[in-house]
Amino acid sequence: MAVQPKKHEMPVQEASVRAHNFKEVAIGYTEEIAVAEAQRCLNCKNRPCVEGCPVNISIPEFISKVKDRDFEGAYGIISESSSLPAVCGRVCPQETQCESKCTLGIKLEPVGIGRLERFVADWHNANFVGEPEMPLQNGKKVAVIGSGPSGLTCAGDLAKKGYKVTVFEALHLAGGVLVYGIPEFRLPKDIVKKEVETLKKYGVDVETNVVIGKTLTIDELFEEGYEAVFVGSGAGLPRFMNIPGESLKGVYSANEFLTRANLMKAYREDSQTPIMKAKNVAVVGGGNVAMDAARTALRLGAENVYIIYRRSMDELPARKEEVEHAQEEGIKFEILRNPVEIIGHCNPDNGRDPLNGFVKGIKVIKCRLGEPDEKGRRRPVEIPGSEYVIDVDCVIISIGTSPNPLIKNTTAGLHVNNHGGIIVEEGTGKTSKDGVYAGGDAVTGAATVILAMGAGKTAAKAIDEALSHK
Amino acid sequence: MFKIAKKRELNSTVTMMDIYAPQVAKKAEAGQFIILRVDEDGERIPLTVAGYDRIAGTVKIIFQIVGGTTMRLNAKAEGEYIEDFVGPLGCPTKTEEIKKVCIVGGGVGCAIALPVAQKLKSLGAEVHSLIGFRNKDLVILEDEFRACSDKLIIMTDDGSCGRQGVVTAPLKELIESGEKYDEVIAIGPLVMMKFVAATTKSYGVPTTVSMNPIMIDGTGMCGGCRLTVGGKTKFACVDGPDFNGFEVDFDEAMARASAYAEFEKKERELNCNLFRKEVE
Numbered sequence A: 001m002a003v004q005p006k007k008h009e010m011p012v013q014e015a016s017v018r019a020h021n022f023k024e025v026a027i028g029y030t031e032e033i034a035v036a037e038a039q040r041c042l043n044c045k046n047r048p049c050v051e052g053c054p055v056n057i058s059i060p061e062f063i064s065k066v067k068d069r070d071f072e073g074a075y076g077i078i079s080e081s082s083s084l085p086a087v088c089g090r091v092c093p094q095e096t097q098c099e100s101k102c103t104l105g106i107k108l109e110p111v112g113i114g115r116l117e118r119f120v121a122d123w124h125n126a127n128f129v130g131e132p133e134m135p136l137q138n139g140k141k142v143a144v145i146g147s148g149p150s151g152l153t154c155a156g157d158l159a160k161k162g163y164k165v166t167v168f169e170a171l172h173l174a175g176g177v178l179v180y181g182i183p184e185f186r187l188p189k190d191i192v193k194k195e196v197e198t199l200k201k202y203g204v205d206v207e208t209n210v211v212i213g214k215t216l217t218i219d220e221l222f223e224e225g226y227e228a229v230f231v232g233s234g235a236g237l238p239r240f241m242n243i244p245g246e247s248l249k250g251v252y253s254a255n256e257f258l259t260r261a262n263l264m265k266a267y268r269e270d271s272q273t274p275i276m277k278a279k280n281v282a283v284v285g286g287g288n289v290a291m292d293a294a295r296t297a298l299r300l301g302a303e304n305v306y307i308i309y310r311r312s313m314d315e316l317p318a319r320k321e322e323v324e325h326a327q328e329e330g331i332k333f334e335i336l337r338n339p340v341e342i343i344g345h346c347n348p349d350n351g352r353d354p355l356n357g358f359v360k361g362i363k364v365i366k367c368r369l370g371e372p373d374e375k376g377r378r379r380p381v382e383i384p385g386s387e388y389v390i391d392v393d394c395v396i397i398s399i400g401t402s403p404n405p406l407i408k409n410t411t412a413g414l415h416v417n418n419h420g421g422i423i424v425e426e427g428t429g430k431t432s433k434d435g436v437y438a439g440g441d442a443v444t445g446a447a448t449v450i451l452a453m454g455a456g457k458t459a460a461k462a463i464d465e466a467l468s469h470k
Numbered sequence B: 001m002f003k004i005a006k007k008r009e010l011n012s013t014v015t016m017m018d019i020y021a022p023q024v025a026k027k028a029e030a031g032q033f034i035i036l037r038v039d040e041d042g043e044r045i046p047l048t049v050a051g052y053d054r055i056a057g058t059v060k061i062i063f064q065i066v067g068g069t070t071m072r073l074n075a076k077a078e079g080e081y082i083e084d085f086v087g088p089l090g091c092p093t094k095t096e097e098i099k100k101v102c103i104v105g106g107g108v109g110c111a112i113a114l115p116v117a118q119k120l121k122s123l124g125a126e127v128h129s130l131i132g133f134r135n136k137d138l139v140i141l142e143d144e145f146r147a148c149s150d151k152l153i154i155m156t157d158d159g160s161c162g163r164q165g166v167v168t169a170p171l172k173e174l175i176e177s178g179e180k181y182d183e184v185i186a187i188g189p190l191v192m193m194k195f196v197a198a199t200t201k202s203y204g205v206p207t208t209v210s211m212n213p214i215m216i217d218g219t220g221m222c223g224g225c226r227l228t229v230g231g232k233t234k235f236a237c238v239d240g241p242d243f244n245g246f247e248v249d250f251d252e253a254m255a256r257a258s259a260y261a262e263f264e265k266k267e268r269e270l271n272c273n274l275f276r277k278e279v280e
Helices: A031-038 A048-052 A059-067 A071-081 A085-091 A113-127 A149-160 A189-201 A218-223 A254-261 A288-299 A320-329 A406-410 A449-468 B022-027 B068-074 B107-122 B142-148 B168-176 B190-201 B250-257 B261-279
Strands: A141-145 A164-168 A205-207 A228-231 A251-253 A280-284 A304-309 A332-335 A337-344 A359-372 A378-382 A388-391 A394-397 A436-438 B002-011 B014-020 B033-037 B045-048 B051-053 B058-064 B084-089 B100-106 B126-133 B151-156 B183-187 B207-210 B226-229 B232-235 B242-244
Touching: A031 A059, A031 A113, A048 A059, A059 A071, A059 A113, A071 A085, A071 A113, A085 A113, A085 A189, A085 A449, A141 A149, A149 A164, A149 A189, A149 A228, A149 A449, A189 A205, A218 A228, A228 A449, A251 A254, A254 A288, A254 A394, A280 A288, A280 A388, A288 A304, A288 A320, A288 A394, A304 A337, A359 A394, A436 A449, B002 B058, B014 B068, B014 B107, B022 B051, B022 B058, B022 B084, B033 B058, B045 B058, B051 B107, B058 B068, B058 B084, B058 B107, B068 B261, B100 B107, B100 B168, B100 B190, B107 B126, B107 B142, B107 B183, B126 B142, B126 B168, B142 B151, B151 B168, B168 B190, B183 B190, B190 B207, B190 B250, B226 B242, B226 B250
Parallel strands: A141 A164, A141 A228, A164 A205, A228 A436, A251 A394, A280 A304, A280 A394, A304 A332, B100 B126, B100 B183, B126 B151, B183 B207
Antiparallel strands: A337 A359, A359 A378, A359 A388, B002 B014, B014 B058, B033 B045, B033 B084, B051 B058, B207 B242, B226 B232
16 A cells, blocks of 8 residues: 555644634544554654654654554553653654654655654543552652753653652742743643643642742752752743833733733733733744744734744744744744834823833844854845834744743852853763752753753653662 | 731731741841732732741731732731742842941832831841821831831821921931931832932932832743843843842833733722622
């Protein structure tokens, strides 16, 4: 039987409908589609896809189980390597990871590994009725700082080995970027909640409302009997452009805008947290966070949403699927543009005009692509005299984040690099401070969920090795 | 969940609560703040620490009822619980090397100026306090200020208590009469702090102000609390809330503070209607 050349399409909500609701965009494969997609896998001997996965999931094996309609068996295989399959199936950049290595992909479209992973995890969540078994306790305490992807992974792996793990979260809800950053329409919050609940069944304690560095310090955690500490505090410090007008009302960091919408549910009519419901919105930046912010603004009722990005469509760092979804929904891409100033309302005749101080436009300059930079990406070169103004009443700045500074500022002996990232030993996640490990965005600066998970796994392994020899 | 161990109305619009939060109480210092949520779907709001009892494990907050969240908080009774309470956040007020200080408080800002005055007094500093209110009904913490101040001047806009006028008038007199302050610490409405800083600047008296802008997480993540200080962008939550009063761009801070004025107005109306229904 000839292999179908293309991936089975992901059923999605119609673009014109979903642009006005916060329900998940992708609906997910049915059992029939999943089995048919699984049959496209060649089950090749050298398994290149596994190498492409930062946590090395046994991909062909789980796909074989799907082929045999043993979906729970498939889940078992994935969960040996991944603590958050329902999350990764949704937010991993598969096209640059597992699927980019797929043998089938040399001539045809690769197997839809991410879509299958998502299907398997959702099937398990909907159909599995048993309770996970509480592992045998070894009596050793480990503290995990931050409940994002790296922290949850590290906590899960250690708990399964019998450690008593406490996760400390600064916000009032566990999940880190999965709950404050990634929107509901891309990752429903019930899924994150379910993953956290599962960890609790393995004996993990989650203490919200504790800011390590303020409420407690790392040194105090050791005094309280924790034998190792994993720092997965993320990269939450937003960067601004330092152009005129950034302090005007209606200018948000993507973090603030998304936190209001996601964590604080400001999109609901009855929300107690306000958010600006703007008609015309400019989002500056081209990453996944920029796409999330743009699509959130659209769902909040904006008529025109512009992505302002200084390179071309080919250089956009966002996942391909997010860019396609954004385009289908009507997001306008103002590429090869760089903002130079945000312009505010200022009524010269009336100093008390309520519009004064609110955003009214963003001035951008056209760019062309020049020589490649050290990362190989072509540098944007501004074209003098090409400035013009786009009328907007809200600007969302999404040009990246830096590691949270609270822990480095309050922990003596913890070394960081000049970007604020915690310096760790490759392969173990060990920091310069004894007993302290780190991983995820706190180390690398803003990256992906799966890389953070990989770092959490690596550190869990190293912590286990260190403590079991103690 | 965090228990309201004690509640007392200081005046018709200002309420004091002691919240049982031992981890926060253990670390809190004057000048720092906490973030709370009243109920599960609540908004996160920052409030500056108005005191703490490390033994009882409580943190004192004093708030003015200005919007939906503070109305909901005020509707809670002693013995009831609030959903979230996190801190202490921000940096404590610097008290080192201050031998003589003038504390300037305005309105509900006096609530957070008080622990600073008390701390400096306990460290042996000479404390002069100038506290201002709209009228005598709104005067709070007079006895507490008297107890920790070597000199106390109360000002009201209408002269119904203490002297009539704004706090900058006696501040100017004191400085001109030869009082040599190591520091003036001003905590109150933005416009008051702006004019205090403008007054002290001409005499070169170092001046610290405490900023309390709109924020969400309080840990440096949202950037909503950004201010321009000395021409640079600073986050009140992690770099402050105290800043050099001569460097803060107050006009910008005042503009930003009104970003959600419309929303707050609607919230107030909504809540007032709810309260009215309950009364009926």
